[in-house]
Amino acid sequence: MDTPERNQISATLSKFEDSPVFNYINSLSPIKPVKSVPISQTFNSLSFSSPPSVFTSPHVSCLKESRFLRRHIPLGTWKPKVSSEDVNKVHTSEEEETLADSKRAHHNKTESQENTEKRVSIGDASIELSSEHIKFSDEPQQTLKYDTCGSPGYDPSLCDDEDSTLLEIAGEAAADVGYVQEGCKTDSVESEVHLQEICQMEPKSEDPDCYWDSLVPDGSDMLIFNSPGEAEAFKGLMHKPLDPSIRLSEFMSVLPLSAVHNGRKMFIVDSVASGSEHEIGDHCSEPTIAATDTDQTRDNLADVVLVTSNYNENANDQLVSVTHRAIRRRCLDFEMANVQKKNSDDNSKASSSTSESDERNVANEKQLLPAKLNGNFQRGILQGIGLHLNALAALKEYKGIQIENLSSGRHLSLPNSTSLQITTSQEQQHLSLVPVSSERDLDSSDNVLQSTEDCSQPSVYMAGEDFNKNSPRKKKRKLETPGETEGCKRCNCKKSKCLKLYCECFAAGVYCIEPCSCQDCFNKPVHEDTVLQTRKQIESRNPLAFAPKVIRSSDSVPEIGDDPNKTPASARHKRGCNCKKSSCLKKYCECYQGGVGCSIGCRCEGCKNAFGRKDGSAPVSIETEQEETETTDKGMAEKASQKTEIQNTEDHPDSATMLTPLRLSRPLLPLPFSSKGKAPRSFVTTISGSALFASQKLGKSNSLWSQSKHFQTVPDDEMPDILLGDTSPITCIKTSSPNGKRISSPSCDLGSSPSRRGGRKLILQSIPSFPSLTSHP
């Protein structure tokens, strides 16, 4: 783990060890950087050659990403040795050197092993992150390849399930942790949390998701303890010696249910005060988790994410902490396998291997996306998340999570989801999901979540639709329409073999999983090569084919610190719809489905999109309006006449202003979802709101994309500048779809909402950058 660089840094910084700032810095340090490899994990990633270059963002992005990221890393990774040290601890120069050397040796060793072998199944989890990180850094993508299920080394059982869950523990600071509580000055005992305990918890219901859901009413992504007391309580559990007798219920009982959001499997505990000696690395890394690794853990942990955060009290500066999380997801990441395998190799060392359990749990879910560890997260996002091109969009989005999402079950799972903060018990009840402070948010966001992919349908996504098949879905189900199973998409392909964009899973960059009703499905790890080739082929035809359908250019919410002028985030469908009969009021309409308004780029007829009409009459964001003015084509007038109809009933003042993707995505609105009132099955989960979170820290948070079905997020930083609509100088970019469909807006200049427009256009342009299967190193 310890790279020389790292050591140096640490040495230098040793003085500052205690300071929160230091921790933060550590988290940022490149040392841990994730290799591009993680990115490759998804099958998409494979295709994406460029991503690494493109997405180079520092931790910030990572942070954001982290949210979305799915974790592939086994708990073991979290383990103490390297990871902890890397991130959190500061060693004296000497110590570090020594340590570094040993680690290096270790690393090399592991690396060699990896090379020879392809990864172990995720389940094997215990891995040393450090080694991996190193590897990643060193070996960028070579290792990447389909390590996961498809990989030879991959554990078949896992593969079979295709749903693999990983438990990720991020030791690293800031990046991972989404949020920290303010008040917690306590020592961080939390780090000590034992996964085992958690693991031991038994799900009430057979379905893990349900189980968690039950636990977590709202299903927020994160569990945050605002009050020290809460944290303490939590700690108590965590600290307890592994007692098999302890059950999840017990565990949960300690936690304020209200505190739990989303049912997401993450829990964040902020216990560590800044400056306290208990840095993430110190505590967290080691011990506890490591110990946990057991079959039970794996099995049981599935969705749970434990986070221990270090938090810096001082400030808002925050940052964070470590998180242990387990996220389930199905991903196309192939890398995961590698990592895991490595981990497994190393495992012997690391005890915790929650990943397996996760996977198992996830079984239902599609493959997991790779999760990244701390440092990795930052970079990793791209990498790990990389899975779907879509992810890129997601990354940005992830920044802001809106409360609303939480409310809606499905959205929760989305990458979008952000950490929520619960301040008080009362508040908790309400689940006051307040976006974390911007700064924190950013950080937190990283950690926070992951979303399940399904949703993508998700969203990831991790994007729209369902985010996770697992819990999110269920939540969604609960929350949303009864009928919808949704959260996750499951395809039902019969003739396409799930190798065409007709297949939602394939389009989302995820493998089909059990829930899918597809026939002759080739979108499975077993047919990885085929999938990749096909994907490549499709991308050659249309570079944007796998890009998120919905692009969120700017932040829905004015980011703090950002240019006030920015318009609320608005999202647009990358190509625009072509609806003729549905009036863009049904999910047939991709714009509508994605929760975004129609824009000039749409060729729809009689647009009545509740999220925003093409003409802009609807509660569309400014952008649309502008576009509207600009656009002359298509019967704008016609639409205009139609405007009032829907608006009156549907549009809320808010919506009008708030059409942020996020909002849009939410079914909350009494919007006209389906006639039944269902929320779109796969809503885009874009997250505009995120801007709040992410942006603050980053300063720019534009998430270009929100993701439609699968969420994938890409760190802003990583995103090519071009892609960044907000900041990008390039305001006018035309995007062309392969099809020749209109993508770009007519006007280059965006005026007040440059970001959005710019983003959108930019994205398209940049598209080439999307990683393609072919390019993959």
Add this chain to the structure above:
DNA sequence: GAGTTTGAAACT
């Protein structure tokens, strides 16, 4: 659950 509708994706 079967059948219809719809519009994207794919094909020509």
Add this chain to the structure above:
DNA sequence: CAGTTTCAAACTC
């Protein structure tokens, strides 16, 4: 690039 076909989701019954 336009037109047509194929496909699977969305929707209806």
